[in-house]
Amino acid sequence: MNLPDESNDSVIQLRDVVVAPAGFPALAGATLEVRAGELVALRGANGAGKTTLLRLCAGLAPLARGAASVLGVDLSRDRAAVRRSVGFVGHRNGLYGELTARENVAFVGALVNATRSEVNAVLEEFGLGGRVADTRAVALSAGQRRRTALASLAVRRARLWLLDEPHSALDADSRQQLERVFIQATAAGVTVVYTTHERSSNSQPMPRTITMDAGRVVQDHA
Amino acid sequence: MSDTTPTPHGAALLGAGTARRSLGTATPATRIIGLLTLATMTWVVVSAFFITSPDVVQGDSVRIMYAHVPAAWVAYLAFVTTAIASGISVVRRHRTLGFDRVAGASAEVGVLFMGLALVTGSLWGRLTWGTFWQWDPRLTTTLFLFITYVGYLAVRRIDATPERRAKRSAVLALLAVLEIPLVHFSVVLWRSLHQEASVLNPDGDVRLDGLMLFTLFSGVVAFTLGFVWLVIHRQRLQALVDLQGTVGLDSAIAARATEAVLR
Amino acid sequence: MRNVFAVARKDLVVEWRARLLLVRVLPFALLVLVLFAVALDSEALLERAAAGLVWLAAMFAALLVVQRCYDIETADGALDMLLTSVVEPSRVFFGKLLAVVGQLLVLVVVLVGGAVVLYGVRVDAAGLVLLVTTVVTAVIGLASVGTLYGAVVAQLTGRDSLLPLLAMPVLAPLLIGASRATEAAFGSQTIDLATGWAWTALLAVFAVVFTAAGAASFATLTEPDA
Numbered sequence: 001m002n003l004p005d006e007s008n009d010s011v012i013q014l015r016d017v018v019v020a021p022a023g024f025p026a027l028a029g030a031t032l033e034v035r036a037g038e039l040v041a042l043r044g045a046n047g048a049g050k051t052t053l054l055r056l057c058a059g060l061a062p063l064a065r066g067a068a069s070v071l072g073v074d075l076s077r078d079r080a081a082v083r084r085s086v087g088f089v090g091h092r093n094g095l096y097g098e099l100t101a102r103e104n105v106a107f108v109g110a111l112v113n114a115t116r117s118e119v120n121a122v123l124e125e126f127g128l129g130g131r132v133a134d135t136r137a138v139a140l141s142a143g144q145r146r147r148t149a150l151a152s153l154a155v156r157r158a159r160l161w162l163l164d165e166p167h168s169a170l171d172a173d174s175r176q177q178l179e180r181v182f183i184q185a186t187a188a189g190v191t192v193v194y195t196t197h198e199r200s201s202n203s204q205p206m207p208r209t210i211t212m213d214a215g216r217v218v219q220d221h222a
Numbered sequence: 223m224s225d226t227t228p229t230p231h232g233a234a235l236l237g238a239g240t241a242r243r244s245l246g247t248a249t250p251a252t253r254i255i256g257l258l259t260l261a262t263m264t265w266v267v268v269s270a271f272f273i274t275s276p277d278v279v280q281g282d283s284v285r286i287m288y289a290h291v292p293a294a295w296v297a298y299l300a301f302v303t304t305a306i307a308s309g310i311s312v313v314r315r316h317r318t319l320g321f322d323r324v325a326g327a328s329a330e331v332g333v334l335f336m337g338l339a340l341v342t343g344s345l346w347g348r349l350t351w352g353t354f355w356q357w358d359p360r361l362t363t364t365l366f367l368f369i370t371y372v373g374y375l376a377v378r379r380i381d382a383t384p385e386r387r388a389k390r391s392a393v394l395a396l397l398a399v400l401e402i403p404l405v406h407f408s409v410v411l412w413r414s415l416h417q418e419a420s421v422l423n424p425d426g427d428v429r430l431d432g433l434m435l436f437t438l439f440s441g442v443v444a445f446t447l448g449f450v451w452l453v454i455h456r457q458r459l460q461a462l463v464d465l466q467g468t469v470g471l472d473s474a475i476a477a478r479a480t481e482a483v484l485r
Numbered sequence: 486m487r488n489v490f491a492v493a494r495k496d497l498v499v500e501w502r503a504r505l506l507l508v509r510v511l512p513f514a515l516l517v518l519v520l521f522a523v524a525l526d527s528e529a530l531l532e533r534a535a536a537g538l539v540w541l542a543a544m545f546a547a548l549l550v551v552q553r554c555y556d557i558e559t560a561d562g563a564l565d566m567l568l569t570s571v572v573e574p575s576r577v578f579f580g581k582l583l584a585v586v587g588q589l590l591v592l593v594v595v596l597v598g599g600a601v602v603l604y605g606v607r608v609d610a611a612g613l614v615l616l617v618t619t620v621v622t623a624v625i626g627l628a629s630v631g632t633l634y635g636a637v638v639a640q641l642t643g644r645d646s647l648l649p650l651l652a653m654p655v656l657a658p659l660l661i662g663a664s665r666a667t668e669a670a671f672g673s674q675t676i677d678l679a680t681g682w683a684w685t686a687l688l689a690v691f692a693v694v695f696t697a698a699g700a701a702s703f704a705t706l707t708e709p710d711a
Contacts, residue, residue: 020471021711022383028478058569060709064471083569094566096495096557098502110491111570136502156570214482215475312705366654373651380641386710390637393702394651397633400694401655408658408687412665415676 009036011191018065026052028215039186042195044212050195054162058088087153088162093145097138101128101148108152126151143174163194247458255451262444269437283349290342292445293335300332308395322388327456336368363406370398384464492580506588514546518599535604536667539596550588551631555639578703585628593620606671615681616670623663626692633699636706662687
């Protein structure tokens with residue numbers, strides 16, 4: 001299987017990818033390329049294949065056909081290897097309710113040998129400092145929980161963030177905070193790909209918007 | 223049932239075209255096995271009931287042996303088959319679903335024969351010794367094996383993709399291989415504490431003459447043939463069921479493409 | 486190795502904060518002991534059967550502990566995150582195993598205490614050594630089977646009824662061995678200490694086998710597939 005010329009900063013490369021976990025082709029020939037540091041919004045109706053595309057890039061879903069390479073890892077050969085450097089946050093946040101925000105992030109940090117100061121720095125970056133850090137996850141607001149999940153990705157030094165509908169259940173203020181987080185992350189070289197239902201976005205600057213339909217990429221506005 | 227039914231692999235290769243033919247699971251090979259099974263079973267039944275003589279000690283109740291011993295044999299054969307097929311499906315990287323289907327089919331048929339062995343063994347004990355159950359190692363281990371397989375089949379029934387089902391079931395089957403010797407060994411130790419005067423094994427006391435031995439042996443052969451026949455058919459049936467879910471990935475992809483155009 | 490302790494520590498902290506072991510599982514286990522007494526209605530019989538009843542109650546309560554161990558992961562989808570963050574899935578298994586062992590040790594100690602109080606059991610010095618060894622090896626075996634089969638059913642619907650069906654047959658040897666060894670430790674007429682130690686050896690084998698099996702199959706069982 002030949003992948004096209006890999007430019008150095010290409011983070012996701014998909015060519016005619018088919019993913020069909022139960023025989024049904026959730027992705028039916030998707031082609032996409034994303035470079036490092038990009039902020040990408042993935043739009044599309046329900047069932048268009050957005051979540052499956054994210055899960056494929058996270059190494060969670062198996063590749064049925066086509067060529068896929070994420071962060072230099074060939075997904076048809078070794079999708080487990082890509083999971084370490086990729087951060088995936090699905091519809092739920094993956095937090096432990098009884099642990100505080102700090103403890104949740106510190107746990108993930110412990111898995112990658114992050115120091116306490118690194119953990120604290122990340123918490124500050126994501127607006128989770130002060131009292132919020134020591135509040136149990138069940139008591140945090142939806143926006144704070146989302147940002148805690150993202151902070152876990154940051155402390156893991158994930159170079160690619162794949163976020164499934166991160167804006168859902170957030171109010172306007174929280175959404176703005178989220179946008180700020182994205183901008184900060186991409187400025188630091190992280191690639192962020194997120195899915196959304198919304199037709200239009202008010203975020204500045206406008207992210208690259210990719211539209212999916214019926215398991216394929218149909219539109220791509222930079 | 224058509225004589226030129228494609229094998230599951232063949233059906234997959236042919237794609238959507240097979241929808242028009244009638245799909246059955248018989249092939250010339252299974253027809254032969256089926257006939258042989260019928261023939262040997264008939265002989266065994268006739269011999270067991272009419273030709274062989276009753277036992278000196280047990281009388282006519284010894285005839286249960288002709289059903290019990292072969293059933294127990296097949297039950298353990300099924301267990302070994304499931305274990306080996308599961309082992310292969312874990313070790314091999316490609317085309318493992320066929321082995322998983324065999325493992326599942328063998329477990330289903332095995333549970334059937336295990337149940338039969340337990341029931342006939344229990345009846346035999348009741349007729350010979352007056353009790354339905356003995357806590358001897360063999361019976362107890364068979365009972366645990368039976369329950370383990372019921373659990374295994376319960377997990378297989380859970381709706382999942384064939385790959386996921388295969389992985390989960392294979393692990394469970396291999397764990398059962400670890401578990402059964404442990405169970406047997408501990409039950410042996412356990413019962414040895416009780417110093418039973420005689421292990422009440424009905425078949426330990428039966429003196430077998432030539433004809434009885436031959437009938438018993440034929441019973442084993444007949445039941446084994448029956449097992450093979452059932453497993454082949456069940457495995458093919460499962461292949462067709464799985465095929466229903468995955469046939470024509472290409473046509474499904476094409477269908478999705480038109481779905482977008484029509485919108 | 487650090488990952489193992491991190492996972493174990495996290496599990497224990499979550500459990501400590503939620504206090505489910507303390508508030509629900511231990512009372513349930515003691516209740517089972519009480520119900521046995523009500524059902525059997527004979528103090529002599531209870532004293533003789535004490536060892537078996539303790540381990541029976543332990544097995545039932547252990548299933549609750551294991552269910553909880555995985556519920557905290559599936560409640561907010563943390564299991565997926567965990568498996569994508571940790572390099573070796575077997576480390577997650579060992580971490581969870583440690584946490585479950587910790588909780589089950591507390592459980593069994595309380596149950597033995599319950600047997601002493603409710604069933605009139607007495608333990609002398611020699612028996613105590615055997616008892617402690619039995620408890621430790623049996624708990625490790627119980628925990629490894631539970632953690633392993635808990636992973637099998639973790640993300641399935643209807644798992645509450647599936648886990649007992651899968652785990653109980655496998656735990657039969659453990660039940661036999663732990664009960665007989667504990668019976669010897671409690672000073673039984675029919676089983677001497679030497680036999681009790683033989684049973685403990687069987688328990689050790691059981692623990693090793695299922696811990697190894699769990700570590701080996703954890704990755705396959707939790708591999709994400711969609």
